[in-house]
Amino acid sequence: MNEVLQKFQNLGIIPVVVINDAADAAPLADAxxxxxxxxAEVTFRTDAAEEAIRLxxxxxxxxxxxxxxxxxxxxxxxxxxxGAKFIVSPGLNPKIVKYCIEKGVPITPGTxxxxxIEQALELGLEAVKFFPAEQSGGIAKIKAMAxxxxxxxxxxxxxxxxxxxxxxxxFPKILACGGSWMVNGELIKNKQWDEIKKLTREAVNAMxxxxxxxxxxxxxxxxxxxxxxxxxxxxxxxxxxxxxxSIFAGKEVEVMKAPYLGAHGHIAIGTxxxxxxxxxxxxxxxxxxxxxxxxxxxxxxxxxxxxxxGGYAVHLxxx
Numbered sequence: 001m002n003e004v005l006q007k008f009q010n011l012g013i014i015p016v017v018v019i020n021d022a023a024d025a026a027p028l029a030d031a032x033x034x035x036x037x038x039x040a041e042v043t044f045r046t047d048a049a050e051e052a053i054r055l056x057x058x059x060x061x062x063x064x065x066x067x068x069x070x071x072x073x074x075x076x077x078x079x080x081x082x083g084a085k086f087i088v089s090p091g092l093n094p095k096i097v098k099y100c101i102e103k104g105v106p107i108t109p110g111t112x113x114x115x116x117i118e119q120a121l122e123l124g125l126e127a128v129k130f131f132p133a134e135q136s137g138g139i140a141k142i143k144a145m146a147x148x149x150x151x152x153x154x155x156x157x158x159x160x161x162x163x164x165x166x167x168x169x170x171f172p173k174i175l176a177c178g179g180s181w182m183v184n185g186e187l188i189k190n191k192q193w194d195e196i197k198k199l200t201r202e203a204v205n206a207m208x209x210x211x212x213x214x215x216x217x218x219x220x221x222x223x224x225x226x227x228x229x230x231x232x233x234x235x236x237x238x239x240x241x242x243x244x245x246s247i248f249a250g251k252e253v254e255v256m257k258a259p260y261l262g263a264h265g266h267i268a269i270g271t272x273x274x275x276x277x278x279x280x281x282x283x284x285x286x287x288x289x290x291x292x293x294x295x296x297x298x299x300x301x302x303x304x305x306x307x308x309x310g311g312y313a314v315h316l317x318x319x
Contacts, residue, residue: 001153004086004106005127007039007064008155008176010279012169012207015200016041016068016157016180017052017188024188025052026059031193032183033060035200036280041068041088041178050078057083068178070107073099080105088157088178090131092116097123108155112136117149127153127175134159139168146173162206166272169207179203204280209272213317214252216266218259222247225255261292261304262313274300274318281305 001009008014015032017040019025025048032040038060042053044067056065066086067079076087076099087100092109100107101124110131111117120128130142133156137144142154156168157178168174182199219225229247232238238250246256260266271277278288278300292304292315304315 001126002106005153005175008108008127009153010276011037011039011064012176012273012276013037013165013203014039014041014155014157014176014178015183016043016178017183018043018045018180018185019048019052019188020046020185022048022051022055024191025055027191027193028183028188028196029056029060029063029065031196032200033063035182035197036204036283037182037200038062038283039064039066040183041066041086042084043067043069044071044075044079045069050082053079053082053084070096072096076100076103076105088129088155090129092119092128094119094123097125110157114145114148117145117152121149121152126151127155129178130154130156132158133168133177134164138164139171139174142168142173143171146171162203165203165207166209169273207272208277208280209270209319210277211270211319213268213270214248214254216246216254216256216260216262216268216312218256218262218265220259222257225257228255229253260313261315262308263311266304266313266315267309268302268315268317270317270319272319274303274316277316278303 015037042049053065067084068088070076070087070089087105087107089096090110092111097107097109108127108129111128153175154173155175160177160179161181165177168177182203183196187196217228219228225247229240229249232249232253233240241248246254248254287306289304289306293300294302301318302315304313
């Protein structure tokens with residue numbers, strides 16, 4: 001998977017933006033970045049698109065800005081000159097795709113049928129947009145089409161929102177989802193940057209789905225660990241389950257047979273997508289101790305953050 005597609009996958013959500021006034025570009029970029037999504041697909045539906053891309057890139061040089069609704073080679077050139085790092089089109093025009101490939105510009109063209117997909121494969125693409133997603137059959141159609149094309153990834157856009165986002169991202173062939181619910185036209189027109197920041201943060205949190213899984217308590221011995229677990233069992237009916245290095249009391253409490261990470265113990269936080277969670281938390285400046293990562297079937301299922309919070313080590317676990 002190339003670098004651009006890997007970034008799509010890590011981000012999970014790609015805000016699709018329509019900007020009518022280029023003066024809105026910089027504050028919108030700030031709102032998206034501060035909300036946790038340093039990415040935007042600026043559509044070429046308006047005359048302000050080219051300048052908006054340029055101003056976004058100038059305001060936030062590390063932001064991942066691309067151009068959407070690209071219909072001509074001339075628009076490709078204008079978008080790239082303005083600083084676009086990727087191109088997205090609503091349909092699959094072989095002329096546009098070949099032009100981007102020749103120029104070394106990443107492109108994700110729109111598809112909605114096996115015929116479109118086979119054209120994309122013939123052109124050597126690894127991923128396609130699926131558009132308009134909900135109106136074209138949604139995740140059910142993507143799953144049905146993905147079978148014969150098991151190496152192709154999809155980026156559905158159109159009708160996706162906070163309520164159906166997870167149903168798409170749960171399917172392994174989904175690279176990311178394009179959406180505009182956190183950046184709709186009225187919010188931009190009314191310059192509601194704080195609201196866009198809030199909705200963006202909510203979108204990221206909904207995607208990652210953080211929730212408390214269990215509390216870990218450091219005991220000094222197996223005997224002490226058994227006594228602590230027994231207390232939780234008697235008090236709350238949390239049945240004991242003895243493991244190699246710890247004893248669980250229900251699913252809520254894990255008592256370590258010997259002191260482990262954290263002065264007092266650890267806190268386990270579950271997430272829908274652990275790799276995306278690590279990526280997004282790193283964007284916020286948090287660091288992970290990758291030596292603590294655990295894997296199952298080649299996929300990471302747990303990893304600790306560096307440091308402690310209130311005397312507790314904190315680790316993510318894949319739900």
